[in-house]
Amino acid sequence: MKFSENWLRELVEIRADRAALAHALTMAGLEVEELTPLGDGLAGVVVAEIVGAEKHPQADRLQVCKVNAGQGEPLQIVCGAPNARVGIKVPLAKIGAELPGGISIKAAKLRGVESSGMLCSAKELGIDTDASGLLELPADAPVGQPLADYLGLPDASIELKLTPNRPDCLGLFGLAHDVAALFGSTVKLPVQATVPVTGPSRRGIRLEAGKDAPRYLGRIVEGIDPAARTPLWLAERLRRAGLRPISAVVDVTNYVMLELGQPLHAFDNDTLEGDIVVRHARVGELLKLLDGSEAKLDEGFVLIADEHKALAVAGVMGGYDSRVTDVTRNVFLESAHFAPAAIMGRARKLGLHTDASHRFERGVDPELPSRALERATELLLAIAGGHAGPVLVAESPADLPLPVPVALRRTRLKRVLGVDVADAEVGRIFTALGMRVEETADGWRITAPSSRFDIEREEDLIEEVARIFGYDNIPTATPAGALTLAIEPEARIGELALREQLAARDYYEAVNLSFVAADLLASWGFTERLVHLANPLSADLAVMRPSLLPGLIEALRHNRARQQERVRLFELARVFGAGDPPVETPSLAIVACGSALAEQWGEPSRELDFHDLKGDLDTLVAWGGEPQRWSVHADGLPGWLHPGRGARVARDGVTVGYLGALHPQLARALDLGADVHVLELALEPLLVRRLPQARAVPRFPAVRRDIAVDLPESVSWSQIEQTVRRTLGEGLKELRLFDRYSGKGVEAGRKSLAMGLILQDASRTLTDDDADRCVREAIAALEQSCKAKLRG
CATH class of the missing domain: 3.30.70.380 (Ferrodoxin-fold anticodon-binding domain)
Known part of the structure; x- marks a missing residue:
């Protein structure tokens, strides 16, 4: 979340400087990731107008400009910017000005022509990264006014690194409540007036996606001026939030998203046919998106469509064919609530990450769509004119989330924080955060606003008190309490002991991700009972591992690629199989290749073979005290094992794992370049140990x-x-x-x-x-x- 500091200060009184504000936000869990000062040191920079421009007599790329700076005779300034031309208003750094970056403006001669100042780009002024040309100001900019006053500078661009449980702070209004609570002030949010209906146009809306899209609002605005220019104040707020101004319609939707936290979308109303239909996509359905890419959808996506075609991927991105263009005069504004589970992972599946999906997959206040639609309509009419039709509403109230009161006990609050927080302060904190507070005999009953998806239990409320009260105000004390020592059962071998035994036998422990690529599993022959992830981190991490061996072999390959010829690795972890819920099985896997012994002089060198790994297995089995219950068999081998150098491992006749060399075809497919021996066992049978029993020494000979x-x-x-x-x-x-x-x-x-x-x-x-x-x-x-x- 990136925003303008001045914008935030307009919404809430902050009795602190910039550094104190940044520190307070970070200590409250809203980490300030980056703070960029804007427009510091612009004394001597004014609004100016180019009233004349001629080619420099000694340089093809320079122009000699006559500039009106509001102080009598025009100044002569040599400029090399490609967009320098008569009639535009631009920033002028006068002689004596000190620009950010240590640039001092002095009278100079450029190729024999005197220059009395410098016309500036946004980058030279330190307010943007654009250095492609002069910063062009609106035509009504007052000549001679200090640029800092005109642009509302100095300012700062603040970027927060928000945790996923705080989607309410992805809008300035939501963030303002936290800031008000931190500084003991009140939020100064404007009252949103209802925009009068001046147009008759309407369109039907049908909800067919159930609980995935329980609320959808729309409004047709006709007769807007497509050439209308976004006002400077709005464009600057977008720019300082990291968004480039594009057009009046797009800028308004982006501004409302930043202000309220509610993503909006605008369609060209003339491209729509019939009713708006909110439905699930059909398998294989295609949609060309705004960025020109083609999205192949499935039933997991929610679509915005009309009677004949898809228009947008709900909560992610609009479609190309229904976009607003430079000639669009009639728009259909969309403001909706989508369930987070319906949007989560959909953008990533399409290889996208949008501002809308970032908010919707974390949770947007279901009460915001109406307010956001009114605010966007108000701004659009003020900037581009037009006639607003009635607000069109379709909703399924039963599928909308409802705030649930949560009890907070006074004794529990003190026990967890270790400090007394006055009742009045607790009430002030929750009230400032926009929550409804009811006092009870033993504490409080708190109802969070619909924007606070993260308030579910008492511990969530205690966290709110802690971060607003201030972690610095909570004394540091050594925890006190009675610890109950766990009794290790004698009939069970500890996993740590198993790790130590393997380490003693010259193996290194590896820790791999629990996710693997589907195509890697296919090469091993693992195609059944797989657990596929609905929201994978990437395409290469889309399936829960059914075996530890594919990941371990990849680690072995990684080591061999780095000149490690003798590799011996083991891993103790869980594997996963399909079920409801998925079945998790603790397992042990070993992979080894290279020489049987580390390089030394006492024994002749030889390659590791089946019997070496069988010896390691015998050592582990012997710990259980019942080696006679274990056996190995040459039948029933999986396809990834060598048919003549592999074995099935059984305990009491039940198969618990496999041992042997990898199949040559698999070894070639994985480009291993050497014989690799593997062992994988279910962990539980290995951990069972027979209790020792004392017996008399035999009196009779064997x-x-x-x-x-x-x-x-x-x-x-x-x-x-x-x-x-x-x-x-x-x-x-x-x-x-x-x-x-x-x-x-x-x-x-x-x-x-x-x-x-x-x-x-x-x-x-x-x-x-x-x-x-x-x-x-x-x-x-x-x-x-x-x-x-x-x-x-």
Whole structure:
């Protein structure tokens, strides 16, 4: 929000200088982002008229001008501005003047011709950035008057960085209430008179967008003068607010938006056909906008249309074909209330950001449209003439927001702020802010005006008291209170401990955005159950991530592009799936590439492989104390994993994640340039820990029996382990795989595995017969379940 300091001071008495005003606004939560003084040091600059102009005898681009400065004989001034011509009125810096920027005006000779002053551009005067030519003043500007007096200078352009919850301060009238509360003064808002109806023209209005557009007002003004020039006072206020004056109609709508905070739009009434229809856009509907771009719309957009065509994207921008031009004599003024949710994100979806959308998506006072329409009509008639038709109103009262009273307790206010604020001061603050105050037994009942969308609960009212009373007036005190220490459950591993374990295994933690691009997910094959954002930050951040791996791999690519060959990253975060509401699942993901070990001399260099990551998984699983409940399988792999170097991870037979190398096609598509191994697991199963239980040291010795079996290559070790453990039960204390062989003596497609069975009974010493029976049972189970054969 950018505005003129002088304009604000007209609306409210401010007993403070510019610096104090800026400080007070910032401390009240209305941060002054930029303050630009305008027109300081213009003593000696007056309004002048060029009464003669001839070409300089020694320079093609210079003119010798005769200038009437209101002091007798015309002055001779050499000027190089392209728009210098007879009849225009411009600023003249007389000899002795000191312009902003340290320019001193002295008598001089330019190419042999004497010059007694300088004709100035707006930039040279420090009141604008335009340096394309002389600042042209209106034809009725009084010659000889000091320019500062004529332009209402000095002034300052103040730009506020407003938070999204304060849309009421996007208009000077709303901001004036805050300033009045800060300085203990009153707002001097003009009373808005009703413009008399002098024209008969009217047009029907139909609301078909439901709660998205519950109020729409319009008015036809006929017979305006399209050549009418915006008065200087209005043009200067626009300029100091960062808006360039364009035409009387456009300038009036912009001025009312700045003054009241209500965006308006003007259509060329002669281009409209039939009734105005406020409706939702149809899928694929196209509209050429004011800036010449073509908007492709969907059902989420609200449109202003007539009986035959679309006219404007509601709350964002008008259409090109119905715009006001230099020959427009009849206009249709629009003033409406649109629900913030209906406008939010629509401008960004079209690649736009407009003053109207900036206000509507934050919330505009639903009571403003009528006042804004009357004010705009009043100004337009005064500037360009014409005849105003009746105000046309269409509204759905049931869909309009209603102010709700909020209770504020005196004890709660003191407890939160830590300071006593007098009842009279509390009442003054809320009254100055335009709120209705009712005293109750334990405090106040406050009803905020319809412009204050942010007042919803007691804490909002306490914030209002704090910022107006002044944070500097609230003493700093150490908080006091009893803290309850949380008890960490023993049956659960903390996430911090998991992070520390991964860091100890040479991984770095990464933190990525929860949003990713849809096309990136498509390359991974994630196309189902996606959560799409209605209001994405950008097209590349339009979908909630269904997996941590795409973001982690992008981080890995970023590191590899910066000469990091060995990259090891992990992330603990949530992934999202479609549902009502969307399903959030805490997950752990690991990505790694490059050498298995950091560069050193003790071990030969080798590339990271599947078993390295499997070892990291085993370490994490071991923390739970029940590694036998975990298994890996070669079936059921997703498309992004290498079919021969990947595994499905299960706990108690339920799939909880995947492990292995990325599929070569995906690696090429992502331009990884190296083998990348990944692991992703649901986090919750990893955090479950079996409580340790004390047991007596076994009194009886263990017995070991070694067996070697011949079985198909496709049978995994996890299948063998589960089969043997299921068969022998608690009598099997440990199963150790100590050899794998394939080659001579073993059929093609088969392998030989040698394992040790550690057997033990808590109540007696096992005999050879007991051990032999266990071996026979294990072999029989392996023959039946795994197609194994005992090797001699």
